[in-house]
Amino acid sequence: MRAFFLVLLAGALFGAGLTVSGMVNPTRVQNFLDLFGTWDPTLIFVMAGGVAVTFVGYRLAFRRGAPLFAERFSLPTVTAIDWPLMAGAVIFGIGWGLSGFCPGPAVAGLVFGAPKAYIFLAAMLAGILAARALRRHTPTAAELAAVEG
Amino acid sequence: MTTLFSPGLGLAGGVLIGLSAVLLMAAIGRIAGASGIVGGLLTMRPDGEFAWRAIFVVGVLLGAGSVAMIPGLRPALAYEASTPVLIAGGLLVGFGTALGSGCTSGHGICGLPRLSLRSLVATLLFMASAIATVAVVRHLIGA
Numbered sequence: 001m002r003a004f005f006l007v008l009l010a011g012a013l014f015g016a017g018l019t020v021s022g023m024v025n026p027t028r029v030q031n032f033l034d035l036f037g038t039w040d041p042t043l044i045f046v047m048a049g050g051v052a053v054t055f056v057g058y059r060l061a062f063r064r065g066a067p068l069f070a071e072r073f074s075l076p077t078v079t080a081i082d083w084p085l086m087a088g089a090v091i092f093g094i095g096w097g098l099s100g101f102c103p104g105p106a107v108a109g110l111v112f113g114a115p116k117a118y119i120f121l122a123a124m125l126a127g128i129l130a131a132r133a134l135r136r137h138t139p140t141a142a143e144l145a146a147v148e149g
Numbered sequence: 150m151t152t153l154f155s156p157g158l159g160l161a162g163g164v165l166i167g168l169s170a171v172l173l174m175a176a177i178g179r180i181a182g183a184s185g186i187v188g189g190l191l192t193m194r195p196d197g198e199f200a201w202r203a204i205f206v207v208g209v210l211l212g213a214g215s216v217a218m219i220p221g222l223r224p225a226l227a228y229e230a231s232t233p234v235l236i237a238g239g240l241l242v243g244f245g246t247a248l249g250s251g252c253t254s255g256h257g258i259c260g261l262p263r264l265s266l267r268s269l270v271a272t273l274l275f276m277a278s279a280i281a282t283v284a285v286v287r288h289l290i291g292a
Binding site for chain 2: 006008011013015016020021022024025027028030035036037045046048053057058061072073075080081085088089097098099100101102103107108112116117120122127134
């Protein structure tokens, strides 16, 4: 039960962070990406804050040896810089640039009720399913390892 | 539409996201990667893998909704992309994050602090391609 509340709280912090930072506003994101135009550097501070806290916090968490309510930490085991990683990142970047949405804000943005947010989410789910179908037909050794979030 | 540079709110939001990632790891040992969490929900099996992801997503909605009700913290929202472009973008984001095993939270917030070389490469690549895409769309094509 305590695990349930901690996971719920983690989600709430995530959604709150995305909203406070303005990352749920796709125009703010696209302005961050618009280096040659209406550049808005806010996302740099979001990433800096997130990375700094996680860097310190993960070290503290890992020091315990195990999570509070699970047997072990579920960390990715793949280390190779392979073509799915690189191609996937480039493709994701194009979609992110076109829409100003990435998966987290796409979910958090649903609470604001804009139809476009729901349209984006539906298309994103379709894209995920397409990638899954592709991977099922071209398995590699890396596929068998734990997958990153 | 220009957006006002907000380093304070940005930093505060980033800290909250970081705390979320740390809490999820400390509690159940999981990476707070939105693409993996959402993608995992698509398996639709009512087991442990589904449960924590569903709870997390409910939390995201509650957290976002709660902040949105605070006067002054509800962000102005502007969806500049047309519907066809949003659909194309959505397909590419879904496909790319699933293929590349992560997104800005999974690779950026969670992967970089773990000193993951994969996440560093992924982050640099998606940042570069996103910046290039916006440059082309806004300045070359003039959309």
